[in-house]
Amino acid sequence: MAPSEKPLVYLVLGAAGSGRREVIADLLEAGLNPDDRAAVLVSEGEAASESDARLPGLGRWGWTDGVIAGQLPREATLVFFVTDGRTSPVDQIEVFKAWLEAQGGELARVLCVVHCSLVEKNPPLLAWYEACIHFSDVALLSRREGVANKWLSDFLAHFKSRFSPCLFELVKAGRVKNPALVLEPQARRMSHVFEAEPDWIFTKADGEVIEEDEVTDDDEEEVEVTAEEDPYFVRDAAGRWAKRLPEITKFLSADL
Numbered sequence: 001m002a003p004s005e006k007p008l009v010y011l012v013l014g015a016a017g018s019g020r021r022e023v024i025a026d027l028l029e030a031g032l033n034p035d036d037r038a039a040v041l042v043s044e045g046e047a048a049s050e051s052d053a054r055l056p057g058l059g060r061w062g063w064t065d066g067v068i069a070g071q072l073p074r075e076a077t078l079v080f081f082v083t084d085g086r087t088s089p090v091d092q093i094e095v096f097k098a099w100l101e102a103q104g105g106e107l108a109r110v111l112c113v114v115h116c117s118l119v120e121k122n123p124p125l126l127a128w129y130e131a132c133i134h135f136s137d138v139a140l141l142s143r144r145e146g147v148a149n150k151w152l153s154d155f156l157a158h159f160k161s162r163f164s165p166c167l168f169e170l171v172k173a174g175r176v177k178n179p180a181l182v183l184e185p186q187a188r189r190m191s192h193v194f195e196a197e198p199d200w201i202f203t204k205a206d207g208e209v210i211e212e213d214e215v216t217d218d219d220e221e222e223v224e225v226t227a228e229e230d231p232y233f234v235r236d237a238a239g240r241w242a243k244r245l246p247e248i249t250k251f252l253s254a255d256l
Contacts, residue, residue: 007072008108008185009079009100011093013132015125015248016046016085018115019142022174024080025054031179032078039076043084051174068099079105086249089132090232090241097193107194108185112136113171116144120151122251126158131232131245133159133166137188142171164190193230 014020021042028038039057052058061070061081072079083092100107112132119125133139139159144152156168165188169176176182187194234242 005077006104006106007074007076007079009072009081009105010108010183011096011110012080012082012113013089013110013136014083014085014113014142015115015118015128016252017143018085018113018118019171019174020082020085020113021049021051021055023113023140023142023171023176024082025051026175027179027183028056028080029054030175031183036078037076038078038080039073040080040082041070041072042082043087045084045086046082067095070099072103072105078108086252088241088245088248089128089135090243090245093135093193094233109137109183109187110135110189110194111182112139112166113142114139116141116147116152116155118143118251119155120147124246125248125251126155128245128248131243133164133190134232135189135191135193136166137186138167138169138182140169140171140176140182142174144170144172166190191230191232192228193233 012020012024021040024040032038037057039059040055041059041061042052044060044062057073057076059070059073061068063069081096083089083096112129112135114129114132119129141152141155159166159168167181167188169178169182232241232243236242
């Protein structure tokens with residue numbers, strides 16, 4: 001990579017204990033080009049993993065006054081940024097976007113590793129993963145041991161019914177079938193928060209929302225143009241997220 005090129009950054013969402021570093025190790029071992037130089041950044045809040053020894057350039061990032069404290073490794077062409085799996089993904093995505101811009105990195109994809117057995121046993125966590133998958137390009141279904149086939153089918157059908165463009169792939173023994181497909185830097189996420197330009201909403205004086213190509217010369221002075229706001233970034237009157245997520249820590253063991 002030339003000095004002027006930006007490192008590609010993969011944001012990795014998911015709960016603690018879902019096997020994210022195991023999956024990343026497989027992607028690094030099977031999906032990289034010979035000239036790729038990879039590094040992995042893991043939250044200071046995450047416990048050590050047996051897969052850490054397989055991760056090149058492993059570093060840690062932390063929180064300081066509500067912002068990310070950490071640096072992108074300048075020698076790396078690919079960086080996997082692993083979120084804190086015991087904290088709200090929405091809180092982290094909000095600050096990650098600003099941090100990535102300040103660091104001069106380019107988002108390649110957002111990956112979400114789904115702890116299937118955890119969600120099957122704790123249905124309220126579906127809302128937590130709905131948020132993750134809203135921001136994700138690829139959802140990797142991990143920890144499926146003992147999970148009923150019907151639950152998995154219903155889980156996939158749920159997101160299909162929501163017209164989610166996210167790509168869903170199975171993880172077996174920490175491995176994905178097609179690492180190159182997972183790593184391909186193509187956006188498939190529902191959210192537009194990482195786009196350079198926001199989506200614009202055109203509203204007529206009577207409140208009717210219209211498409212941009214429906215705006216005529218006569219309408220221009222009456223049409224209000226506003227930037228679309230991501231539903232997970234909307235706050236209520238008290239300044240809290242309007243869409244509340246379950247606290248993931250209530251469903252995780254203390255040693256994860």
